[in-house]
Amino acid sequence: xxxxxxxxxxxxxxxxxxxxxxxxxxxxxxxxxxxxxxxxxxxxxxxxxxxxxxxxxxxxxxxxxxxxxxxxxxxxxxxxxxxxxxxxxxxxxxxxxxxxxxxxxxxxxxxxxxxxxxxxxxxxxxxxxxxxxxxxxxxxxxxxxxxxxxxxxxxxxxxxxxxxxxxxxxxxxxxxxxxxxxxxxxxxxxxxxxxxxxxxxxxxxxxxxxxxxxxxxxxxxxxxxxxxxxxxxxxxxxxxxxxxxxxxxxxxxxxxxxxx
Numbered sequence: 740x741x742x743x744x745x746x747x748x749x750x751x752x753x754x755x756x757x758x759x760x761x762x763x764x765x766x767x768x769x770x771x772x773x774x775x776x777x778x779x780x781x782x783x784x785x786x787x788x789x790x791x792x793x794x795x796x797x798x799x800x801x802x803x804x805x806x807x808x809x810x811x812x813x814x815x816x817x818x819x820x821x822x823x824x825x826x827x828x829x830x831x832x833x834x835x836x837x838x839x840x841x842x843x844x845x846x847x848x849x850x851x852x853x854x855x856x857x858x859x860x861x862x863x864x865x866x867x868x869x870x871x872x873x874x875x876x877x878x879x880x881x882x883x884x885x886x887x888x889x890x891x892x893x894x895x896x897x898x899x900x901x902x903x904x905x906x907x908x909x910x911x912x913x914x915x916x917x918x919x920x921x922x923x924x925x926x927x928x929x930x931x932x933x934x935x936x937x938x939x940x941x942x943x944x945x946x947x948x949x950x951x952x953x954x955x956x957x958x959x960x961x962x963x964x965x966x967x968x969x970x971x972x973x974x975x976x977x978x979x980x981x982x983x984x985x986x987x988x989x990x991x992x993x994x995x996x997x998x999x
Contacts, residue, residue, distance in 0.1 A: 742838065743773050746831045750808060752824070755891050758816075759859070760824045761800070764809045767831065772809055775802050776841035777867035778957055778989045781811065782965040783823060784833040791819040793969075796962040796984070798934070799837065800862040801869065801895075809836075812862040812891070838965045839988050842867055842932055842955055848875050850929040854900075855917050855943055857883045857935025863957050865895055867932060872899040879903070879928075881920055883939065887911035918942045928952055934959070944992040954992045958983045 747764040754760050766772060782794035801810035815821050826832060845852075852871060856864035861882055868878045878900040884890045887910040896902045903922045904912025913920050917939060923946070933943045934957035947954035960972035960983040967985035974983050976994045981987075 740774065740776070740837060742835060744833065744835050745773075746833050747809065749826045749828050749830045749832060751828060752826055755812075756888065758814060759891060760813050760815070761892075762811045762813055762823070762826065764811070764832065765807050769807070771804075772802065772807055773837060775799050775809070775837040777870050778841045778863055779837040779839045780962070780965075780988065781809075781834045781836040782838060782962070783811075785819045785822050786833070788818055788822040791822065793963040794835065794965065795819045795823065796838075796965060798859075798863040798957070799866055800892075801866050812859060814859040835965055839984060840986070842957075842989050843991075844871065844874065844876075845930060847929075850876070851926065852876060852878045852930045852932070853881060853922075853926075853928040854878050855881045855883070855931060855933040855935070855939075857917060857933075857939045858889070860933070860935030860939075860957070860959065861891060861896075863934050864932070865892060865899075868896065868899040879922070879926070881905070881917050881922060883907075883917040883935070916942065918946050930954070933957070941997050944995070944997055947992060955989055956992060956995070958988045958990060960984075960988075962988070 748767045750765045751763040780796050780798045785791040797811045800812040854864045871878045880896050880902045883905040886906050886908045905917050905920050931947045931954040940956045962972040962984040963969045965984045967982040972983040973980045975996045
C-alpha cells in the first residue's frame, strides 16, 4: 500500500478525558484521504517541542469517508503527545500514513468475532468493528478500563455491535479483567482481535490458545520511525527478530514467542 507524507488540517480537537483527546483531521484542499485499513497507524511529527525529536505512532481510530475525516485517539503520556493534544482547528500536522499491516478478516460472515480493547488500545478496535459491520459481519466488543470514566467512545462502539464492559473498580460493567468477563463463558467465538497493555494481550492470547480460538494482537512496541530503520520496536517471533512497524503491528499469536 502506498505511503504518503501529508500536512493534514485539524478539523476538531475533542477532550474526552483528562488524559485523552480525539483529534479529527482532513485534507487542506478537499482531496480524499488515502486508503487506510484497520490496525494501521500513522507517524506524526511533533513541531515546536524541543524535547521531542522523533515522530509519534498513533493508531487509526476511524476513517469517515463521507466527511473525509481521519480520527486519532491520543493518550497524553509525555511532552510529545501533550504538545499534539494542544493543536487547534485549522492547524496543520505533518504525518506519514498509512503504516503497518491490517487485521485478517474471515470469509465466513457467520463467524463469531470478539474485539477486545483495553485503555487506548480500544482505538483500533473501533475502526476494525466499523469495517466488519460494513462488510456484513456482527462483531462483539469487550472493552476494559480501570473505571467508568476511562471507557471512551461507547456510543460509537454501540453503532457497530454489542458492547460488554469490564472495570477494575466495578464502577460499570463487570468487575475484573477482560479475560474474566462472563461473555466468554456464554458465547463461543471463532476469532479474537485485541489491543491494549501487553499483560492484557498476553492474557487474552493465553485464553485464545487454551480454547483453540484464532487470535490476532496489535502490538504497541515503541515505533519511532515506522519504516524499520531505528530497530526500536523489535519483537522476537518464531521467524526471529522482526520490526513491529514493518512486519506488524498485527500478529497472529502463533507467530509470537510469548509464554502462553
